[in-house]
Amino acid sequence: xxxxxxxxxxxxxxxxxxxxxxxxxxRGIQIDRMSINRADQQHLSNVRITVQCDSSMIDHLSKQLAxxxxxxxxxxxxxYDKNNV
Amino acid sequence: xxxxxSVANMEMTGAKKVIETLKQLGVDTVFGYPGGAILPxxxxxxxxxxxxxxxxxxxxxxxxxxxYAKSTGRVGTVIATSGPGATNLVTGIADAYMDSxxxxxITGQVASPFIGTDAFQEVDVIGITAPVTKYSFQxxxxxxxxxxxAEAYQIASTGRPGPVLIDIPKDIASTHCMYQTSLPAxxxxxxxxxxxxxxxxxxxxxxxxxxxxxxxxxGGGIVSGNASEELLRFVKETGIPVCSTLMGLGAYPxxxxxxxxxLGMHGTYAANMAVYHCDLLLAFGVxxxxxxxxxxxxxSPQSTKIHIDIDPSELSKIVPVDYSLVCDVKTALQALLxxxxxPDCEEWRMQVQQWAQxxxxxxxxxxxxxxxxxxxxxxxxxxxxxNAIVTTEVGQHQMWAAHFYRAKKPxxxxxxxxxxxxxxxxxxxxxxxIAKPExxxxxxxxxxxxxxxxxxxxxxxxLDIPVKVFIINNRFLGMVRQWQEMFYENRLSESQIGGPxxxxxxxxxxxxxxxxxxxxxxxxxxxxxxxxPGPVVVDFLVEESENVFPMVPPGKANSELxxxxxxx
Numbered sequence: 001x002x003x004x005x006x007x008x009x010x011x012x013x014x015x016x017x018x019x020x021x022x023x024x025x026x027r028g029i030q031i032d033r034m035s036i037n038r039a040d041q042q043h044l045s046n047v048r049i050t051v052q053c054d055s056s057m058i059d060h061l062s063k064q065l066a067x068x069x070x071x072x073x074x075x076x077x078x079x080y081d082k083n084n085v
Numbered sequence: 086x087x088x089x090x091s092v093a094n095m096e097m098t099g100a101k102k103v104i105e106t107l108k109q110l111g112v113d114t115v116f117g118y119p120g121g122a123i124l125p126x127x128x129x130x131x132x133x134x135x136x137x138x139x140x141x142x143x144x145x146x147x148x149x150x151x152x153y154a155k156s157t158g159r160v161g162t163v164i165a166t167s168g169p170g171a172t173n174l175v176t177g178i179a180d181a182y183m184d185s186x187x188x189x190x191i192t193g194q195v196a197s198p199f200i201g202t203d204a205f206q207e208v209d210v211i212g213i214t215a216p217v218t219k220y221s222f223q224x225x226x227x228x229x230x231x232x233x234x235a236e237a238y239q240i241a242s243t244g245r246p247g248p249v250l251i252d253i254p255k256d257i258a259s260t261h262c263m264y265q266t267s268l269p270a271x272x273x274x275x276x277x278x279x280x281x282x283x284x285x286x287x288x289x290x291x292x293x294x295x296x297x298x299x300x301x302x303x304g305g306g307i308v309s310g311n312a313s314e315e316l317l318r319f320v321k322e323t324g325i326p327v328c329s330t331l332m333g334l335g336a337y338p339x340x341x342x343x344x345x346x347x348l349g350m351h352g353t354y355a356a357n358m359a360v361y362h363c364d365l366l367l368a369f370g371v372x373x374x375x376x377x378x379x380x381x382x383x384x385s386p387q388s389t390k391i392h393i394d395i396d397p398s399e400l401s402k403i404v405p406v407d408y409s410l411v412c413d414v415k416t417a418l419q420a421l422l423x424x425x426x427x428p429d430c431e432e433w434r435m436q437v438q439q440w441a442q443x444x445x446x447x448x449x450x451x452x453x454x455x456x457x458x459x460x461x462x463x464x465x466x467x468x469x470x471x472n473a474i475v476t477t478e479v480g481q482h483q484m485w486a487a488h489f490y491r492a493k494k495p496x497x498x499x500x501x502x503x504x505x506x507x508x509x510x511x512x513x514x515x516x517x518x519i520a521k522p523e524x525x526x527x528x529x530x531x532x533x534x535x536x537x538x539x540x541x542x543x544x545x546x547x548l549d550i551p552v553k554v555f556i557i558n559n560r561f562l563g564m565v566r567q568w569q570e571m572f573y574e575n576r577l578s579e580s581q582i583g584g585p586x587x588x589x590x591x592x593x594x595x596x597x598x599x600x601x602x603x604x605x606x607x608x609x610x611x612x613x614x615x616x617x618p619g620p621v622v623v624d625f626l627v628e629e630s631e632n633v634f635p636m637v638p639p640g641k642a643n644s645e646l647x648x649x650x651x652x653x
Contacts, residue, residue, distance in 0.1 A: 015223070018215045026216065063398035069220045069240060 003032070004058040005050045008065060009072040012038070012045040016070045020047070023064045029053055044072070093266045099227035100125035100258040103191070104133045106231045109268045110238050112162050114138065114153065114519060116146040120166025121206055123193030125258035127164075138519060138548070141540040143170050145512035147177025148538070151186045152516025155499045156474055158311065160187040160241050161516065167193045168206030171252075172213065176506060178248045179217040183503025184332065185309055187246035189237045194223065196256040210252050219247030224254065227262040232269040239271045245396040246309055281412055281420050289391055289408050293426035296365035296389075298433040299325045302348065302377075305332030305502070306370015306394060306414050308495045313337065315418035316369070322425035325367065326437045328356035330377055332502040333370070335492035339471065343434070345441055349377040350637045351484040354444035354648065357637060359437045360385050361644035365428075368392045370414040373403035374503070383642035393417045444635075444648060446488045452604065455628040458482060458557045461607055462489040462529060465555065468611055473525040474499065474517050478510035478534030481563035484633045486529045508537030514552045515544060525553070525615060532558040532584045542594035545620040553614050554622045556587055559629040567632045572639075591622035600624045 010016055017036075024031060033050040053061070058076055066074045097105070103126055107115070114136045119127040130137055140146040143165045150161030165174050171192040181188045195204040211221050220240050222233045230253070237249040293299060307316055313336050320327055320343055327337050328348040337344055348356035360366065366388040371377070378384040381403065390406040392399075393414055400409040410417055448459035462485050465473075471493040477483040477500045492498035499517060501509040514528035535556050545552050566580040591598030597617055601610040607625065614621040635646045 015211050015215065015221065018212060022216050060398070060402060063400075063402075067396070067398050 001052050001054055003050060004053055004055070005048060005077050006058070006062055006065065007075045007077055008047045008049075009039065010045055010047055011043055011070040011072065012036070013043065013070070019068050019070065020049075020065065023061060023068070024049070024051065027057065027061065029057070029061070094263050095266055096261055096263050098125060098129065098258065099224070099230050099253070099260055099262060100129040102227070102230050102262070102264050103234065103253070103258065104129040104135065106234045106268065107135060107162070108133070110235065112160075115162040115164055116140060116150045116153070116516065117164030118143050118146055118166070118170060120170045120193065122167035122195055122255045123164060123170070123191075123253075125255060126191065126193065126253065137164075138515070138544070140512065140515075140544050142538065143173035144176055144508060145515070145538050145541045145544070147174045147188070147190065148180070148506070148509050148512035149516035149519070150188055151177060151181055151184075151509070152476060152499055152513030153520045154181075154186050154188060154516075155184075155513070156496050156517040157520045158309070158496065159520075160189055160238055162189050162191070164191045165193070166206065167195055167210070168208050170206075171208055171210040175213060175217070176504075176508075178214050178250065180501055180504040180506045180509060181248040182217040182219070184501065185246045185305060186248065187241040188248040189234075189241050190218075190248055190250040192250065192252050193258070194252045194254040197225075197254045198256075200254065210250065214250055217248070218250050221250040221252070223252040224257045227257050227260045228264075230257070231264065232271070235269055236271045281410065281417065285408065285410060286420055289410070290421065290426045292365065292389060292391065292408065293323065293325075293367070293421075294428055296428045297430055298363045299323075299365040299367065299428050299430055300359050300363035300388075301325050301327040301367045301369060302330075302360060302371055303327060303333045303336055303369050304330040304371030307333055307336035308370075310370060310395065310414045311495075312370070312413075312415035312418055313495045315415055315422065317341075319418050319422060319425060322422065323427060324430060324434060325428065326359060326434060328352070328359060330371055330374065330502070331487055331500060334487060335495045335498040338493060339491040340493075342438070345437060346446070347487050348643065349374075350379070351487070351633050351635065352377075352637070352643070352646075353441070353446060353488075354635055354646065355437055355441035357635070357643040357646050358440050361642060363388045366390045368406070369417070370394060372399045378403065379637045379643045379645075380640055385643075448631075450604065456602060456604065456607055456625060458559065458625070458627040458631055459485050459489050460604065461555065461557060461601075461611075461625045461627065462486055464607055465527065465529075465611055466490045468615065469525060469527070473497070473527050474514075474521060476500065476510040476514040476517060476526070476528045478528070478530045478537075479505045479507045480531045480534060481559070481567065481631075481633050482529055482531045482534075482557040484564075485557070490529065507531075507534040511535060511538050511552075511554060512541055514554070515541060515550055518550050518552050526551075527553045527555055530554055530556045531563065532556055532560060532587070533562050533582045535587075536584060539590065542591060542596055542622070546595045549619055551617075551619050553620070555614075556622065556624050557627055558584065558587070558624050559627050559631065560584065561629055563631075564633070570632070587622055587624040597621045598624070600626065602626045
């Protein structure tokens with residue numbers, strides 16, 4: 001179990017996070033930190049979600065998130081990587 | 086700018102525009118049930134030229150839309166009202182999501198100012214259905230209705246198909262608005278990637294060429310991807326044996342010599358032994374469901390695995406694979422055929438065919454004894470020559486149908502695989518018959534499953550939909566009882582289930598009712614039912630203690646299947 005962060009660009013509308021958070025809750029993953037920032041373009045938002053899970057789970061979650069109609073891009077970035085930058 | 090000049094504008098209500106857009110999208114048939122919040126849409130539907138099939142329960146409407154979609158490959162459309170109308174659809178939406186059935190579900194909603202206030206017949210249908218829809222929309226303005234509909238149909242039918250829901254508040258449907266007459270262009274659609282990595286393809290071709298014991302494990306992706314012809318050519322050219330999931334039945338001709346039948350929990354001996362012993366597993370359009378794999382750690386332990394699927398999230402989800410392609414199976418097979426790899430696997434072919442001959446699917450039908458359920462389905466298969474469209478409910482009869490109804494073509498074996506929904510088969514048969522009026526459509530039902538949507542007898546009677554319902558009546562929830570006998574020390578808790586006199590029930594709905602209790606009866610009655618131009622219900626009173634074998638018990642490997650009756 002490691003701290004794992006996924007960064008996404010999403011189309012933000014009232015039901016977007018119902019679906020995105022559903023990907024986590026269905027797998028029983030608790031969210032530790034989350035931030036949503038509106039991007040320059042209208043309706044688009046940058047999202048960062050940090051959770052504790054193993055690497056195979058984060059692969060699965062990122063594929064499930066990438067599949068969502070409202071998700072434009074997905075990047076996996078572990079906290080460890082971020083500290084090394 | 087040029088374009089907008091030529092586009093005419095017209096004022097109409099949102100509801101009217103919904104119906105106009107459906108027509109522009111080529112929708113000619115919808116299934117549904119009216120109610121308060123959806124009244125404006127039903128008013129616009131009146132004399133619109135779109136055929137509406139009125140069921141007697143919203144669940145039946147959506148399963149009928151699934152039957153329509155599964156039998157044709159087109160998007161099924163269903164309409165229901167807010168609140169209970171919408172919640173009655175949820176089982177069907179989940180069923181379509183699990184089996185990747187393209188549906189557009191239109192629900193009425195209370196007027197915008199009342200949303201979120203616990204108004205009469207209000208539910209948060211977007212919230213309730215989010216986990217089981219591919220996507221959903223709630224209309225916020227009347228202007229956006231045409232583009233939402235166009236996007237909904239595109240999302241439902243592209244990539245991995247699935248259900249899409251549009252929730253339309255009553256005031257949005259009632260408001261007058263200026264609309265362009267042309268169909269709007271769609272946006273925000275994710276297209277599946279069908280570009281094949283040539284290096285990966287070459288590696289796959291090499292791996293297949295070198296295999297000594299290759300096996301094709303095919304599923305619903307072959308059916309929904311219309312890849313049957315390519316598959317048949319691939320098998321003919323490579324000589325690789327084929328086994329299928331429940332959802333893949335019909336995708337490959339069952340009488341071809343290299344077809345081993347269904348694999349998994351109630352799969353054939355040959356298919357399960359082959360998947361356990363193969364050295365290369367070609368998993369095409371499948372998702373490694375638990376009913377297929379048995380104990381995961383011991384699933385196909387010696388094989389290199391190649392997985393081709395249109396949905397990237399399925400790759401290595403359950404079983405880690407060695408090679409994978411995100412691609413529709415048709416495109417992948419076309420590429421693989423240029424030229425086909427030719428593995429040297431003659432010995433293996435002889436081995437799997439020996440397994441198939443030694444342990445075929447079998448049953449004992451005593452001439453004088455009680456009617457065996459397998460015999461009824463076997464007889465139906467022989468009489469129709471596997472050319473009917475068959476739907477099933479869920480349980481023992483479903484597995485016997487998978488074993489003994491030898492569906493010759495794709496989209497002719499319609500069953501609820503992922504969700505396992507009792508009550509699916511009868512309305513799905515209605516939808517399939519509406520889509521294919523010239524086809525013989527038979528619902529193979531259990532006595533308990535049939536009672537879950539028995540009210541639809543009124544629908545087939547009123548519209549004279551010539552569906553034939555064959556009830557395999559064993560007076561039990563047979564699969565529940567089988568598990569109780571095998572794994573719960575024979576404590577038959579609530580699995581003995583009564584039913585009405587099905588012949589009299591059918592007759593009360595003005596539907597022809599027949600009954601068979603012996604072998605001789607069965608043949609006559611099947612002939613009579615199939616010859617009758619209208620709907621028929623046949624009550625086959627079968628041996629009540631019969632169980633489904635082979636069986637891979639839960640937690641066991643595919644090679645540890647039980648062949649004979651339990652305890653006998």
